[in-house]
Amino acid sequence: KAGVTQTPRYLIKTRGQQVTLSCSPISGHRSVSWYQQTPGQGLQFLFEYFSETQRNKGNFPGRFSGRQFSNSRSEMNVSTLELGDSALYLCASSLVGNGYTFGSGTRLTVV
Amino acid sequence: TQLLEQSPQFLSIQEGENLTVYCNSSSVFSSLQWYRQEPGEGPVLLVTVVTGGEVKKLKRLTFQFGDARKDSSLHITAAQPGDTGLYLCAGGRAGNNRKLIWGLGTSLAVNP
Numbered sequence: 001k002a003g004v005t006q007t008p009r010y011l012i013k014t015r016g017q018q019v020t021l022s023c024s025p026i027s028g029h030r031s032v033s034w035y036q037q038t039p040g041q042g043l044q045f046l047f048e049y050f051s052e053t054q055r056n057k058g059n060f061p062g063r064f065s066g067r068q069f070s071n072s073r074s075e076m077n078v079s080t081l082e083l084g085d086s087a088l089y090l091c092a093s094s095l096v097g098n099g100y101t102f103g104s105g106t107r108l109t110v111v
Numbered sequence: 112t113q114l115l116e117q118s119p120q121f122l123s124i125q126e127g128e129n130l131t132v133y134c135n136s137s138s139v140f141s142s143l144q145w146y147r148q149e150p151g152e153g154p155v156l157l158v159t160v161v162t163g164g165e166v167k168k169l170k171r172l173t174f175q176f177g178d179a180r181k182d183s184s185l186h187i188t189a190a191q192p193g194d195t196g197l198y199l200c201a202g203g204r205a206g207n208n209r210k211l212i213w214g215l216g217t218s219l220a221v222n223p
Contacts, residue, residue, distance in 0.1 A: 045211065100144075102155070
């Protein structure tokens with residue numbers, strides 16, 4: 001079956017702009033989580049959605065937001081981009097009680 | 112503060128050698144997962160351990176969860192170049208097992 005699909009794979013944005021990243025989970029997986037990965041901080045949890053509801057939230061500013069649609073696809077949005085937002089953004093889907101299946105990520109570079 | 116400390120941070124060995132990497136914490140976890148990540152890709156789940164003292168084997172990889180559920184180790188026997196990657200551990204807390212705490216990883220290079 002198809003894995004977790006993230007689009008786009010690479011993105012370059014300018015400071016102050018906003019960006020929307022997309023994630024399509026494995027069919028049948030209703031839980032979608034988002035992570036930010038940087039060399040210095042590792043994987044930092046952003047938020048988790050289940051059945052269109054945000055169930056958990058990490059310690060990121062309000063510029064980071066997300067949503068989940070009825071087909072379990074999820075998007076995350078970052079507004080007013082800062083240089084420090086440059087990172088690999090990973091989406092993971094799972095069945096409740098199981099480990100995560102990650103997508104290949106979106107590499108965001110803010111210049 | 113990193114709640115899960117992984118060591119060593121970097122490891123470079125020759126093909127055929129054995130190695131052990133560690134994941135330590137002062138906190139108790141209800142479960143612990145190990146992932147391997149290759150450059151430009153997302154992490155891939157290797158194993159989940161949930162019982163203190165549990166040992167799981169996956170071919171040449173042996174995973175152990177500490178008796179007190181505060182630490183874990185990954186042992187690789189006869190390492191191969193295909194084992195190269197970033198090994199990450201992630202702990203789940205009782206009551207909120209979905210919000211994993213991640214270590215920074217051990218970057219392993221196995222040279223032919």
